[in-house]
Amino acid sequence: MEFEPTIVSFLCNWCSYTGADLAGTSRLKYAHNIRIIRTMCSGRVDPTFVLESFKKGADGILICGCHPGDCHYHEGNYKCLRRYHLLKKYIKQMGIEPERLHLEWISASEGKQFAELVDRFTGSIRELGPSRIKEVVNTLS
């Protein structure tokens, strides 16, 4: 059976979630692997959420926020961007492929871009193969 990745996604309420909503109302088809969690802002995405998702079995994590300059709270997306770069470095040190974590800006009008992004990201995780994080973290050896 082909490997079906589990993708956890954190979308900001104001741009990206609305963009995903637009993809839906426009009847666009995209990979069903994604599990969307709505947050008020991409700046609300605590690194703890990302690590906890990996621990519980996410093969890939996608964070989406408003384009630079468009944040509803002025600078939440910049905070997310800074955390993202630090987290990438950390997960690489922990022996996790950094490609499993991805950040992208999606505006409320970019339903099509969102659908394409989900397909693209799911494809890249499918190529990378299943994550071993859940198994390793939950088994003392």
Add this chain to the structure above:
Amino acid sequence: MSKENSKPKLKMAVYWGAACGGCCVSVLDVHEKLFDVTANADLVFWPIALDTKYADVEAMEDDYIDITLFNGAVRNSENEHMAKLLRQKTRILVAYGSCAHMGGIPGLGNFSSKEAILKQVYLESSSTINPGPVYPETRHEVKEGVLSLPEFYNDVRTLDQTVDVDYYMPGCPPQTERLLEVFMAIVNGSELPPKGSVIGALDKGQCDECERKKSDNKHIREFKRPFEIEDDGETCFLEQGIICMGPATRGGCGCRCIEGNAPCRGCYGPPDDVPDPGAKMMSAVATMIDSDDPDEIEEIVSQIADPAGTFYRFSLPGSILRRKINTDI
């Protein structure tokens, strides 16, 4: 029987797992207050100071010991055996010190694997000549009988990943004054906090206790190491570009490092509502980076040489990811 002896004394044990010995010494640091301790408690097992054998502990009835301070992480089968034995013989088991609490410095072994560590130590280190090659064996037969050694585990574990723990007392080592307070509270029969509580520390964060001058505007354009700045002795370390674990660390240590002009390294572990100290620290430090440009942010982040080792110095085995997932990456 004299009046002084009419109240039964507490029975207390102090044991070390994978530890440096500093926690046991911190108990000795009570100095002359040791008389108050021994007036109220019999130390029934304390390998650093007493010659009680494991067999003596095995011979004790269950719950014979009132309180055990277990320091050190669980690194091998001997540590695990003793943790389980002491759990069985003890009413109140305290994870004493950073190693028992969250894995501590020995916990950094989780960045590597059993195989890699043994290879480095018995084969590759420059002072080693091992043509066999001979590796440690857990069992070896000689004509006089069988020799055995504890099994070295792949993972360093915290005490509560091995046995049920009643209380946690953080610190590397815990401040002796806090130990005395906790001890006297138990002796005086004060009501104990709920099981699973962190004792001998504050609920609030380190920054709340720290007396350095802090402002709301923390803008870091360059992360520096302590020798690269001239510390003025009063401004917040983070505002000077030095990574200080204060924001993600529980208070209660009396800020000894900071008062010695060294940044906090996080030995007291995270406050109650923080599940993962490193994640919280990454969250805090990243937002202080003074740039909105992705390339520039990456450049500033690259100045933090070792985020995993810095943010999880005392807490890797107790953190969410617990160990390096794939040692080949």
